[in-house]
Amino acid sequence: QKEVEQDPGPLSVPEGAIVSLNCTYSNSAFQYFMWYRQYSRKGPELLMYTYSSGNKEDGRFTAQVDKSSKYISLFIRDSQPSDSATYLCAMRASGGYNKLIFGAGTRLAVHP
């Protein structure tokens, strides 16, 4: 079983829709959670990060962590065609050097 599970999609939504992207994980030691966005044939770029549980909002993006359920989400409001990309979740445990564990990524297509 993978440490981080992410539905690969593809997820296709109309412009203006609210998008929900999710990851589940098995390691309760994970404390630091990130979302990366990767456009086709480009490198991943950091979108948002959160520590432990709770919500964090940045413009149209909201990251949510539920540690009790080992579940993280990224919500995109008023989705735009420019949001079409693959979204990767990533997470890390605290203490010393702990490698970043990535989900496989969810491919999102927002059509006009």
Next chain:
Amino acid sequence: NAGVTQTPKFQVLKTGQSMTLQCAQDMNHNSMYWYRQDPGMGLRLIYYSASEGTTDKGEVPNGYNVSRLNKREFSLRLESAAPSQTSVYFCASSKEALTFTDTQYFGPGTRLTVL
């Protein structure tokens, strides 16, 4: 400020050939990483260098070697390429690998095909 740069962008090799992927960063970061990305597998760490002069194995190091040439540059070498090494390779850098909140910044990738 170019961030993380990688060369080449594309490469086709025959089985058994060798090659070196180059990576450089201009953000004065201490730590550098090499990942491979395969469909359905996500990003998997091959090797990392927490600081200049140190390198350590990641999740999938077999068939690869690395060199941290200086603070800016981190190269990945395939000594005898195999078809299983067909992948997209990403280099990343970060300020300090041992910091819990450390953030990694990625290069544009190298698409490698081994025939």
